[in-house]
Amino acid sequence: MEAYLDNSATTKCAREVVETVVKAMQDDYGNPSSKHMKGVDAEQYIKQAAATIARSLKCQEKELVFTSGGTESNNMAIIGTAMANKRRGNHVIVSSVEHSSVKEPFNFLEEQGFRVTYLPVDAQGRVSIDALREALDSETILVSVMYANNEIGTVEPIEEIGQIVKQFNPEIVYHVDAIQAYGKFKIVPKKLNIDLLSVSGHKIHGPKGTGFLYVKEKTKIKPIILGGGQQKAMRSGTENVPGIAGLGVAAGLIYNSAFDEKIQKMYDLRSYFIEELQKLPDVTINGCMGRESAPHIVSASFRGVRAEVLLHALEDRKIYVSSGSACSSNKPGLSNTLVAIHLDPDLLDSTIRFSFSFETTKEELDMTLEALKELLPVLRKYTRH
Numbered sequence: 001m002e003a004y005l006d007n008s009a010t011t012k013c014a015r016e017v018v019e020t021v022v023k024a025m026q027d028d029y030g031n032p033s034s035k036h037m038k039g040v041d042a043e044q045y046i047k048q049a050a051a052t053i054a055r056s057l058k059c060q061e062k063e064l065v066f067t068s069g070g071t072e073s074n075n076m077a078i079i080g081t082a083m084a085n086k087r088r089g090n091h092v093i094v095s096s097v098e099h100s101s102v103k104e105p106f107n108f109l110e111e112q113g114f115r116v117t118y119l120p121v122d123a124q125g126r127v128s129i130d131a132l133r134e135a136l137d138s139e140t141i142l143v144s145v146m147y148a149n150n151e152i153g154t155v156e157p158i159e160e161i162g163q164i165v166k167q168f169n170p171e172i173v174y175h176v177d178a179i180q181a182y183g184k185f186k187i188v189p190k191k192l193n194i195d196l197l198s199v200s201g202h203k204i205h206g207p208k209g210t211g212f213l214y215v216k217e218k219t220k221i222k223p224i225i226l227g228g229g230q231q232k233a234m235r236s237g238t239e240n241v242p243g244i245a246g247l248g249v250a251a252g253l254i255y256n257s258a259f260d261e262k263i264q265k266m267y268d269l270r271s272y273f274i275e276e277l278q279k280l281p282d283v284t285i286n287g288c289m290g291r292e293s294a295p296h297i298v299s300a301s302f303r304g305v306r307a308e309v310l311l312h313a314l315e316d317r318k319i320y321v322s323s324g325s326a327c328s329s330n331k332p333g334l335s336n337t338l339v340a341i342h343l344d345p346d347l348l349d350s351t352i353r354f355s356f357s358f359e360t361t362k363e364e365l366d367m368t369l370e371a372l373k374e375l376l377p378v379l380r381k382y383t384r385h
Helices: 015-026 037-057 070-085 100-111 129-135 158-168 241-254 259-277 307-315 336-340 362-384
Strands: 064-067 091-095 115-119 140-144 173-177 196-200 211-215 283-286 297-302 351-355
Touching: 015 037, 015 241, 037 064, 037 241, 064 070, 070 100, 070 140, 070 173, 070 196, 070 211, 091 100, 100 115, 115 129, 129 158, 140 158, 158 173, 259 283, 259 297, 259 362, 307 351, 307 362
Parallel strands: 091 115, 091 140, 140 173, 173 196
Antiparallel strands: 064 211, 196 211, 283 297, 297 351
C-alpha cells in the first residue's frame, strides 16, 4: 500500500481523461484550424471542453482562453492587464502570500516601473481588508488575490474583496488565482466581481500542461503570446487539442451531481487528520479550520525535525508529501507564505504539506499517522545529536 498525499502538487489523471486524450492524439489528430473534416473533428473537442467549463463557472464559452497551465494563465492575466491599462494608471495590488507564478509577474511589473502594493495577512494567512482599502487609489488598475492558498489552504475573502474593489472603481481589474480552488468550490466569477480567473488542469485530475483563463467580457487585457491569431488572437498557437479535451472531461467529472458529497468527504478526512496530528507532541497546524480552508490541504509543522528529512523518511514508507509548493522546489528558500503569517522561525524549515483528493482514503491517513508516530521521536533524537 502507498499513500499519495501530494495532490496540491499534481493529481492522478482520471481514466476517462486518459482515454479521451489518447483518442484525440491517435484518431482525431487534425489541426483545429484546418478546414477539412479532420480539423472540424479536432475543433469539436475544444468546443465541448469550453461548453463543459462554461457550465461549471456559469459563464460564456467565449470568455475562456485555453493555456498551457496555471503559470501561463497568471502571467497572461497580470502582465496582459497591466500592459492594456497602463495609460490609466501604474499602481497594482497583490497579496503577500501568492504563488510564485503570481509573485514573479508582479516583480516583473515593478521592474517595468509599476508601483506594487503587497497586502499583509493575519496569522491564518487571510488578507487584511483594511490594508486593501488604504492601498486603493486613483492610479490602481489591477488587484490580484488567490482564492485558496496553495501551502496552507486558507480561503481568502474573495467576495468581499471584489465588492470593495468594484465599489471604489469599477474599472479596476480583479484577478483571482483559483488554481487550488477550482474543483473544490462552486465558483461563479460574475457573482464575485471577478474579471480574470486562472485554472490549471493537472490539479483536477486532468493532463499536465493544460489550463485556462476566464476573461470577463469587455475586460481590457492584451495577449502576451502573439502569432497566428488562434483563440480570437488572445493566445496564438495551435491549440493543444488532446490536453484541452482532457481538461474538459476532468472538469465534467469534478462538477457532477456528486460534487457536494466528494467535497464533504475531503473536509471530513481533513478534520480527522488534523485531530489526530494534534495528538502528537510538538505539532503545529497552520492556516484555518473547517470551511475557512480548502478541503484538501493540511499544513503541519513538526518542531525539531527538518521538513526534507521527514519527507524522505515518509517516502521510504511509500508515503508521498510535500515540504511546500512543488513549483518552488527549484528555488529552495524560506516559504513566502509561512514568513508572511509570522510562523515561529524554528518551524519554517519543519513544515510539511499533506494534500488530498476525493480518492484519498482514511486508510492512507492512518498509515501516515502511524509512520509519523514512529519516525518523529527517532528523527528528533537524531536532530538533537
